[in-house]
Every structure is written in C-alpha cells, then in structure tokens.
Amino acid sequence: MPSLDTFAEEKLARIAAQGRLREPVVTRALERAWAMRAGRSLLSFSGNDYLALRDHAEVRAAATAAIDEHGTGAGAAYLVTGNHPLYVELESELATFTEAAAALIFGSGYLASIGTIPALVGSGDLILIDERMHACSMTGARLAGCTVELFRHNDVGDLKRKLQLHRASFRNAIVITEGVFSMDGDLAPLPALGTLAHEFEAWFMVDDAHGFGTLGDGRGAAFASGAEASVDVLVGTLSKALASYGGYVCASASVIALLRNRARSFIYSTALPPASVAAALTALRILKREPARAALPLASARAFTHALGLSPATSAIVPLIVGTSDNAMRAAADLERDGFLVVPIRPPTVPEGSARLRVSFSAAHTSDDVARLARSVRARSIFA
Ligand SMILES: *Cc1c(COP(=O)(O)O)cnc(C)c1O
Numbered sequence: 001m002p003s004l005d006t007f008a009e010e011k012l013a014r015i016a017a018q019g020r021l022r023e024p025v026v027t028r029a030l031e032r033a034w035a036m037r038a039g040r041s042l043l044s045f046s047g048n049d050y051l052a053l054r055d056h057a058e059v060r061a062a063a064t065a066a067i068d069e070h071g072t073g074a075g076a077a078y079l080v081t082g083n084h085p086l087y088v089e090l091e092s093e094l095a096t097f098t099e100a101a102a103a104l105i106f107g108s109g110y111l112a113s114i115g116t117i118p119a120l121v122g123s124g125d126l127i128l129i130d131e132r133m134h135a136c137s138m139t140g141a142r143l144a145g146c147t148v149e150l151f152r153h154n155d156v157g158d159l160k161r162k163l164q165l166h167r168a169s170f171r172n173a174i175v176i177t178e179g180v181f182s183m184d185g186d187l188a189p190l191p192a193l194g195t196l197a198h199e200f201e202a203w204f205m206v207d208d209a210h211g212f213g214t215l216g217d218g219r220g221a222a223f224a225s226g227a228e229a230s231v232d233v234l235v236g237t238l239s240k241a242l243a244s245y246g247g248y249v250c251a252s253a254s255v256i257a258l259l260r261n262r263a264r265s266f267i268y269s270t271a272l273p274p275a276s277v278a279a280a281l282t283a284l285r286i287l288k289r290e291p292a293r294a295a296l297p298l299a300s301a302r303a304f305t306h307a308l309g310l311s312p313a314t315s316a317i318v319p320l321i322v323g324t325s326d327n328a329m330r331a332a333a334d335l336e337r338d339g340f341l342v343v344p345i346r347p348p349t350v351p352e353g354s355a356r357l358r359v360s361f362s363a364a365h366t367s368d369d370v371a372r373l374a375r376s377v378r379a380r381s382i383f384a
Contacts, residue, residue, distance in 0.1 A: 019325035020346055027341075031055065033364040035341055042341035043369055045359045050214050050297045050316055052364035053243035053283040063244075066278035074271035078105075079260070082271025090281045091248075097288065098219060098234055100250035104259050105277070107269045109209050109237030110136040112247035115265030116235060117176070118144040119258060120203070126170035128162055128202065130154065130177045132184065135349075137176055137207055137235075146170075153181075156192045163200040173202035174233075179211030179221025183350050183358060185301075185317030187211075190222055194230025205233040213241020214316045218287045218294035221315075238272075241287065241294075244280035246272045293363050300361035300370045307374035319345075320357040320382055328355035331382045338376040357382065 002010070015021050028036040032052065035044040053059050066086060074082035087105060095103040106112035117140030121127060127141045131150040141148045149166060152158040159175065167173055175197040177188040190206065197204040208220040216223030218241070222231045233255065238246035249259060259266060287294060301313035310318070322328050328344035335342050335357070346355045361370070 018347075019329075020348070029054070033362055033369070037341065040339075042336060042339055043373075044341040045361065045365070045373060046341055046343040047362060048210070048240035048360060049243055049364070050210075050241040050360075050362050051218075051243065051283070051287060051293050052362050053241075053286060056243070056283070056286065058286065059243055059279050059282045062282035063275040063279040066274040070274035072275070073273050076271065077267065077269060078271040079267060084271070084274050084277070086274055086277040086281060087271065090277050090284070093281065093284055094236075094248055095250055097284065098250045099228060100234065101253045102256035103248050103250045104256045104263075104266065105238075105272060106247040106249070106263075106266050107272060108245065109207075109235065109239065109247035110139075111265040111269060112235050112237075112249050113137045113207060114140040114143055115263035116205075116233065116249050116259060117141055117174075118264070119262040120144075120205075120233070120255075121146050121172055121174050124171045126166055126173040126202075128159060128166075128173065128175045130181075130188065132181055133176060133178060134182055134207060134209070137178075141176070154186065154188055156189055156196060159193065160196055163196065163202065167200045167202065173200070174205055175202050176205045176207070179206050179208035180215065180315040180317065182210055182317070183345055183356070184319050185210075185313065185315045185358075187215075187221055187225070187314050190225045190227035191230070194227050198230060203232045204230055205235065206231050207235040209235075209237045209240055210315060210317060212236045213287060213294055214297045215294075217291045238276065238280040242280040242283040244283060245276045246280060296363040297361045297365075300365050300367070301359075303367060303370045304359065304361065304374050307371060308377060316361045318359045318361075320359060320377065321354050322356060322382065323353060325355045328357060331357055331380070334380040334382065335373075335376055338380070340373055340376060342373075 033044045070084050076082040091103040113136035121144050125146040127148045132153045149162050194204045211221030215221050222228040234250040236248050238244045297316035301316050301318050305313045322331050325346040332344040342357045345358045
C-alpha cells in the first residue's frame, strides 16, 4: 500500500496529464464587475452575482445590522436553536415570491439538492434526470439509492420513451431538470417536461439556480415559460442572484414539513449565519421592488450574442465552446491580456471535447463593457 501522500501525488499526476488540474487563484472583488487578480484589475464575466447586489449598500447594511443584532453564527442547527427570526421572514417571502405554499432554507444549494432528493425517493423508486444536471443533483440521485435513468439533454421524446419503458416497474418516480443549465445557458422545455412527468404520475423537480433573479421578472425559468404550476419541488440558491450564501427549496407545506424531518443535509448541519440570511432577504426585496433589474443580465447576453452573430442568448449565460481544455486555457489567457476575466470550464464539469469559456452577464455590466468583450473575442479569434 502506498503512503497517503504518494497516493495523492499519483492521482494528481494523472489529473494533470489530462489537463484537468485546477489551481484556485486569489481573486479580490472590486467595484461593479471588476476583480483583482495577481495585482491586475480585470473586468469579470465569470461571476453569478447577476443582479449586482453583492456590493449594494442596502444589502451590506442589512448583513452588518444582522451581525450587530444576532451575532456572527447561528450557533446550532435550525431544529436546535439555529432558527433565528430572519429565517422565518426569508422562507415566507421566498415562498410567496415563487407562489409556493412553503419554503425551507439549507446551508447551500448543493446541500438542498443532496438532502431533498433522498428525502423524496428511495429504494423501489425511479429518478429520471437530465444528463447535464449539475453535480449536486447527480450526487443527490446517487445518495437516494434508487434506480437512476439519465434522459438526453432537454429531450422530451427521450424522457417519454424512458417513462414508457420504466415507469410501471417502480412505486414512485421523479423527473429532475434545471431551469437554466449552468454551463450551457440553455433553458429546459419546462412546460412539456412537467406535463409529461404528471401524465406518467411522476413528480417534477426543477433546480433554478440560474433562472431565479434573471428570468420571468426574477421569479425564474418556470414563470418565464408558464410552467410554474407544474413544478412540485423548486430548488434554488441564495448565492447567485441573491448575492449571499445558502440554498432553498419551495414546495407544498407537507413536502416542506417532510424535508424538515427527513433531509439529512438540513437536519444535521448548522443553520446559516444571520448575516447571510439578512443579505439574501434584502436582496430579494430589492429584486421585488426593481423587477427591471432582473432583465438586465439577459439583455446584455443578447447584445453579446448579437454582436458576435451567435444565436440569441436565452439566459444570462453564453458558452463559447472551444473544444480542448488547452484551447479553453489559451482563450482565457488571451482575454485576460485584454483585461477580461472569463474563466475556462473544462471536463469533467462539461463533456469531453466541449471545454469552453462560460461568459455570464450581470446587471453590473454596461453596454460598453459588453461591446468591448465582444470585440476582444472576435479579435482573438476565440471560436470559429
Ligand atoms: C450553483 C449551483 C448550485 C449550487 O448552489 P450553491 O448554493 O452554490 O451550493 C446548484 N445547482 C446549480 C444548477 C448551480 O448552478
């Protein structure tokens, strides 16, 4: 048996040989979408702070006030003594905003997915999940210990075939997809998927981490497509458009009550710090008060795709697919020379051969920022 260090070094060498080694870079947030890396200011198109609320005076003040009033940490899990008053307010406002009966806050979006899926399905049940789902839902599906069928990305026909083939052999079934796919920026056909799920007596769960705050006046991808009534379980994050940290699930009162009793990542993990909850709550109130803000990221993404002659963006995320990991690293380095921070995304986060620059737009970007990035992408011949 090798020493643990030898084991780790050999594994790392294999990862490096595949061009997949990741080295985190210290990045300091400056004003608007600017970021400082290695002493250089870069205009970032890699963040998920879609509504530019991370730096908003009201959001900052709410977080500070929450620390003054409640201290820095929740001190315990929610079911013990961690359920501070701000939780109730945020859960109630999130539920109202998404037209759900109830909501439950988790430590992160990742924890929300890995806790919720195994609380709803288990042995003898069936999960049908889009093949491009985020890692957290894939992990949640694995943890559930039931049969998992991947359906082809956004392919309603493939889901239907799989339901016809498998549904009858299982007790309960759930169809899981994303509102906006995090690495492709494309939208799931939620109305068709939801209808199909219910036709086959399957529940319908949507992770809308990237649609919330940016589509449907900020209410998300389901509202933008008129599918909101068919979503049984809505998962989201407080860490993107809401500029904070944490995750949530919106559903019926009984589903939420079940999650409170059965979702292990909720029960056995400390409640969110009051400052994070206060920041998210204030960000949500700003979103409700200023729905026009929610339209800005998509408008910038559309201006960008228009400038480059690409098909129109459908969300705030535009992938520039360049093929190999090396191409993606080179393209990112080229843009960095021009003063832009666009982080390359490589396998295994995306399928082999589809390494990319994932360009994300926020309310902080001006039309001039967008035009300058498009010019740089074109001048550097980033993609064919
Ligand atoms: C970011 C993301 C998550 C995880 O949310 P966190 O709050 O960052 O843990 C879950 N699902 C999708 C689709 C995401 O993009």
